[in-house]
Amino acid sequence: MIRIRGLCKNYRVGAKATPVLRSIDLDVERGEFVSIVGPSGSGKTTLLHTIGGLDRDFEGDIEVCGHNLKRLDDSQLSAFRNRTVGFVFQAFYLLPHRSCAENVALPALFSPEGTSTDAIRARTREVMEQVGLNSRLDDLPTVLSGGQRQRIAIARAMFNKPSILLCDEPTGNLDQAMGETIIELFRTLNRSEQVTVLLVTHDPNIARSTSRQLLVEDGRMSDMTTDEQLDRTVGTPA
Amino acid sequence: MSRSIRLFSVVIANLQRSRSHFVLASIGIVVGIATFTFFMALGSGVRQIVLGTIFPLDQLEVVQKSLDFNLGPLQLGVGSDVLDDAKVSELATIGGVASVYPKMRLTVPAIAIGGQAILGSDLRTELIADGLEPDLVANDIAPNYVFRDFDAELRSDTTAQACTNDRECGERRYCGLPVGTRLPADPEARNAKLQVTGKVCRDYIPVIASNHVVEIYNGAIRRAHRFPRLNPQAVLGFTFDMTIGASMVRNSNKSEVIREKGMLVGFSDKAITLGITLPIGYVKRYNAAFGSERNASQYHSAVVLVPKKNDVARVAKRVGELGLDIVDTGAEQAGLLIAIFVAVFGLVSVVIVAIAAINIMHVFFMLVYERQHEIGIMRAVGATRWDVTRIILGEAALLGLIAGALGVLLALGTARFCDAISSRYIPDFPYKPETYFAFPGWLPILAIGFAIAFCILGAWFPARRAARLEPARVLSGH
Numbered sequence: 001m002i003r004i005r006g007l008c009k010n011y012r013v014g015a016k017a018t019p020v021l022r023s024i025d026l027d028v029e030r031g032e033f034v035s036i037v038g039p040s041g042s043g044k045t046t047l048l049h050t051i052g053g054l055d056r057d058f059e060g061d062i063e064v065c066g067h068n069l070k071r072l073d074d075s076q077l078s079a080f081r082n083r084t085v086g087f088v089f090q091a092f093y094l095l096p097h098r099s100c101a102e103n104v105a106l107p108a109l110f111s112p113e114g115t116s117t118d119a120i121r122a123r124t125r126e127v128m129e130q131v132g133l134n135s136r137l138d139d140l141p142t143v144l145s146g147g148q149r150q151r152i153a154i155a156r157a158m159f160n161k162p163s164i165l166l167c168d169e170p171t172g173n174l175d176q177a178m179g180e181t182i183i184e185l186f187r188t189l190n191r192s193e194q195v196t197v198l199l200v201t202h203d204p205n206i207a208r209s210t211s212r213q214l215l216v217e218d219g220r221m222s223d224m225t226t227d228e229q230l231d232r233t234v235g236t237p238a
Numbered sequence: 239m240s241r242s243i244r245l246f247s248v249v250i251a252n253l254q255r256s257r258s259h260f261v262l263a264s265i266g267i268v269v270g271i272a273t274f275t276f277f278m279a280l281g282s283g284v285r286q287i288v289l290g291t292i293f294p295l296d297q298l299e300v301v302q303k304s305l306d307f308n309l310g311p312l313q314l315g316v317g318s319d320v321l322d323d324a325k326v327s328e329l330a331t332i333g334g335v336a337s338v339y340p341k342m343r344l345t346v347p348a349i350a351i352g353g354q355a356i357l358g359s360d361l362r363t364e365l366i367a368d369g370l371e372p373d374l375v376a377n378d379i380a381p382n383y384v385f386r387d388f389d390a391e392l393r394s395d396t397t398a399q400a401c402t403n404d405r406e407c408g409e410r411r412y413c414g415l416p417v418g419t420r421l422p423a424d425p426e427a428r429n430a431k432l433q434v435t436g437k438v439c440r441d442y443i444p445v446i447a448s449n450h451v452v453e454i455y456n457g458a459i460r461r462a463h464r465f466p467r468l469n470p471q472a473v474l475g476f477t478f479d480m481t482i483g484a485s486m487v488r489n490s491n492k493s494e495v496i497r498e499k500g501m502l503v504g505f506s507d508k509a510i511t512l513g514i515t516l517p518i519g520y521v522k523r524y525n526a527a528f529g530s531e532r533n534a535s536q537y538h539s540a541v542v543l544v545p546k547k548n549d550v551a552r553v554a555k556r557v558g559e560l561g562l563d564i565v566d567t568g569a570e571q572a573g574l575l576i577a578i579f580v581a582v583f584g585l586v587s588v589v590i591v592a593i594a595a596i597n598i599m600h601v602f603f604m605l606v607y608e609r610q611h612e613i614g615i616m617r618a619v620g621a622t623r624w625d626v627t628r629i630i631l632g633e634a635a636l637l638g639l640i641a642g643a644l645g646v647l648l649a650l651g652t653a654r655f656c657d658a659i660s661s662r663y664i665p666d667f668p669y670k671p672e673t674y675f676a677f678p679g680w681l682p683i684l685a686i687g688f689a690i691a692f693c694i695l696g697a698w699f700p701a702r703r704a705a706r707l708e709p710a711r712v713l714s715g716h
């Protein structure tokens with residue numbers, strides 16, 4: 001599903017290059033629920049963006065669902081983002097002037113294949129029902145709570161039935177109860193739709209609830225196989 | 239639903255969302271396009287009046303080349319100033335020339351008397367007249383009137399109807415002396431001859447006048463003499479007396495005169511500018527009657543019709559090679575002046591629109607900055623760089639379309655307002671038009687296209703910047 005070999009990435013400020021990811025190798029299988037933990041600025045978000053084809057400026061090889069990201073042009077990479085992956089961000093990034101339904105159906109606007117209006121409406125209702133917000137189709141996101149907004153963002157990410165969900169601290173702006181609801185939603189999607197989930201988090205409870213934990217530290221990645229490692233990195237659960 | 243249509247819905251939504259920004263940004267475009275359209279329409283309208291009515295461009299008036307010397311108050315002409323049938327035939331063979339119509343000036347003194355029915359008293363004036371082929375002005379003759387040489391037909395008609403008064407002759411005919419009757423200038427001898435000469439039914443000599451005559455009368459003469467304003471259509475059918483061979487200049491009087499009656503049957507740009515124009519047959523006969531047969535075969539000019547404007551320059555060159563000259567009507571200078579006028583104001587409007595385009599560029603740069611997260615999320619869900627470019631340029635194009643259309647409407651309204659002001663407050667002058675503006679079909683299309691092009695130009699760099707935004711960077715807040 002995801003195969004990364006020798007991934008390196010530098011941020012350049014003028015002539016100075018700061019390494020963010022250093023020679024990362026990673027394999028993720030279909031249906032895995034993976035959390036990525038690590039200190040702030042360690043490169044977690046950059047890794048997620050690189051896997052999702054948002055960032056092309058890297059060295060090494062990334063193969064996602066058979067697509068070698070290095071070899072895709074802008075149009076192919078856009079189609080890849082549209083069909084294969086779905087993003088969920090901490091800040092939701094919903095369009096405030098558009099209704100929930102329009103936000104959810106945003107990927108349909110850029111779908112390489114034409115889709116009928118009826119099909120778009122039907123799929124919108126379907127994913128809104130999955131996230132439990134079928135009654136808020138016509139509302140603007142600005143009238144929703146944080147948890148509801150994040151569920152709209154998840155519905156948008158799921159619109160085109162992606163194989164992989166890339167979630168960047170999706171509960172970072174939510175209280176604990178709402179955060180647990182959102183994680184439960186991911187878990188449900190992971191189980192029912194066989195969607196592979198890669199989730200960046202600082203929350204030890206969330207990290208522990210996933211099937212696999214990855215540590216990114218100083219641009220390097222390692223699998224955490226013991227509770228001690230996890231405790232040391234993200235702390236003990238409250 | 240195609241991708242372009244889907245993106246268009248984004249464009250519409252974005253325009254509605256940012257309408258306050260766009261209203262301010264488009265004011266310059268509206269003003270610029272209104273200025274452009276207004277002055278192009280004004281230039282086009284004035285051009286139509288000047289080159290279509292005052293100086294028609296599809297015809298050349300050809301004269302014999304002559305060399306004049308100024309001798310104090312007199313001008314001494316060297317060489318001939320007439321054309322003969324051979325030259326007219328040569329002109330007709332030039333490529334691009336549709337037809338040639340010779341014009342003959344009446345070289346005999348003549349007087350016209352009439353006008354009581356219209357002006358309240360008869361006017362007596364020295365008559366300036368020329369003759370031309372009826373075919374040349376066939377389209378200018380008023381409906382139900384005829385412009386042809388009736389007397390030529392009557393000369394071969396031996397059954398002229400005798401009469402004692404006009405009523406016996408029917409509509410548009412009068413009871414007069416037989417064709418070609420010459421009366422002595424001496425009153426006693428003339429009366430004696432009139433006693434013995436029987437009268438017959440005659441057709442009025444059809445005459446046409448130039449539109450200039452009416453314009454000059456309505457614009458200037460009627461004011462000086464407090465005469466009523468003339469409606470060209472209302473004076474059709476106006477009749478007057480003509481005495482050929484008589485003059486208000488005593489020494490020019492001939493020993494014999496011919497009395498005729500004329501009727502106005504139309505107005506034409508091809509008629510003599512100041513005077514009246516008759517079918518050329520009448521003029522030939524009068525010139526022959528009071529001069530010689532040679533006088534009846536020499537033309538003072540010829541109207542050369544050149545239907546295609548592109549042929550005019552070539553025909554003019556060939557005319558020069560034949561040793562002939564073209565009367566300078568002032569059309570070229572007028573056309574040049576109008577072109578300069580249109581170019582100057584066109585340039586001003588282009589500058590206004592260009593400045594507005596810079597303003598639009600600033601607005602779009604600001605909007606791209608404001609919308610960078612939105613652009614980032616669109617890229618994250620599958621928008622290509624070209625999609626982002628298309629959305630921004632689509633907004634600019636739609637803005638240009640709306641602003642351009644408003645500009646055209648503003649120009650149209652301003653033009654109507656100017657025409658209304660002119661009609662109500664500006665005194666009549668020769669060739670005063672009902673409208674100074676012409677809005678050909680291509681003008682709104684050009685103006686709106688112009689607005690769209692400048693808006694797209696203004697949004698080009700912001701659109702490129704938007705397309706180059708790195709989604710990872712804007713979505714991670716770096």
